[in-house]
Amino acid sequence: MQHILAIDVGGSHVKGTILNEQGEWQIEYKRLPTPTQARPSEVIGLIKELAQGMPAYDKVSVGFPGYVRNGIVYTAPNLGKGYWSKIHLGQQIADALRKPVRLVNDADQLGLGVVSGEGYEMAVTLGTGIGTALLINGYLLPHLELAHMPVRKDKDWDAFLGAGALEKVGKEKWNRRVQHLIDSLQVVFNYDRLYLGGGNTDKLTLKLDSNVHLFTNQDGIKGGARLWQLEDGYHISTNRPA
Template sequence: MKKTPSQLRVLSIDIGGSHIKATILNKKGDLKMEYDKIPTPAPANPDNVIKAINTLVKDFPAYDKISVGFPGYVKNGVVKTAPNLGTDYWADVDLSKKLEKALGKPAQVVNDADMQGLGVVAGKGLEMVITLGTGFGTALLMDGHLLPHFELAHLPIKEGITYDNYIGEKALEKEGKEKWNKRMKKVFKILKTVFNYDTLYIGGGNSDELTFKLDKNMKIVTNADGIKGGARLWRDDESESKTKRKLATPTE
């Protein structure tokens, strides 16, 4: 018996530099189980990551579709860069096809900050999402729709130093919490000036390390919030398909 859209279940996966996290969502993005995680393997090449995902989800409830947030630049399900996992391993790997083969369900793969953005934004105006983890992730959305993805983490903030180098996990460990927070104040000032966003959402494990008061239009969000974006990926895909079918239908 064919399932109705409201009955569909989505396996939502977040691949990070330190952990791979996953849960099952319904069509609305509600969690149907607590999200679970497993350490990201080393080396984090495609075969090892897919093996880890298989191990993580082997006892999960049944699901119909797969959504993945990946820490790098992804185009049509194909990875182009993976700075915190190893671009040499991942360049031009069609992760969506590999996962479809490994897990037997349709899969969509997008940048991890993009997926988190879909999960947390209110859908009003220009909203920006950043993730503070192993590296620095960013996403931009207008009225709830993803804008083209830019790897802002690789822009230089000063000569020879990128945002990843400046505020990533290694910078926090090396410089300490106080100096890292001073750097974050500088980064927030730049983002506000450059993007003039309506709301800024701050996710990732290191968002807990922020010690200063945020502006009223800046909000801390959790990994559990962000992983809900996996359901939105398929809702948006369905909406686009309906629009295309409608445009293709001859009018009298």
């Protein structure tokens, strides 16, 4: 049985664990703080540090907070502005760890770990910024950076609901904004189920509909195993060490 190093890169921490092929944890969660305005070399260094001392693993899954396609990072506005334009991060991590790597958006990886796999489902992360993933019958659809769609004249969803907004407007008003997001997503996507995760879900006080479910990042990181069960045709690219 093969084992997977599953990494979740976040705006506040880089986290990781070892999974078996069924997504079951083999060790406790490890985390390291993410530097402010993190550069690619710093993120790779943190991933290498997390990997040190871990049990043997055969491949690597990485969830990254930005727009990712075919292992290439195009944007990462909540990580380090100006440093993340067309960065071949999947290949760089593969070269650093000498293992094959699958790199996707962080919400995509987390969504894979928590959805039921039946019907049209959506995962949203509420953390430093907002992440979204769309899945049909358990398979990822092409990633959309919905967080950067305008919600008001001077704000996108990231600015409207991210950690900075929560601190500025307070929990009560922030919860009303989350409800506005849920209502908007239901109208636009007509999802069967919506999953809410991320570090700020513990601030939620809303009464959620029966098809809206909460999840933890510890649950979602199990998507690192599911990522290797998908075929390349489902918008996943494998990066191999040079």
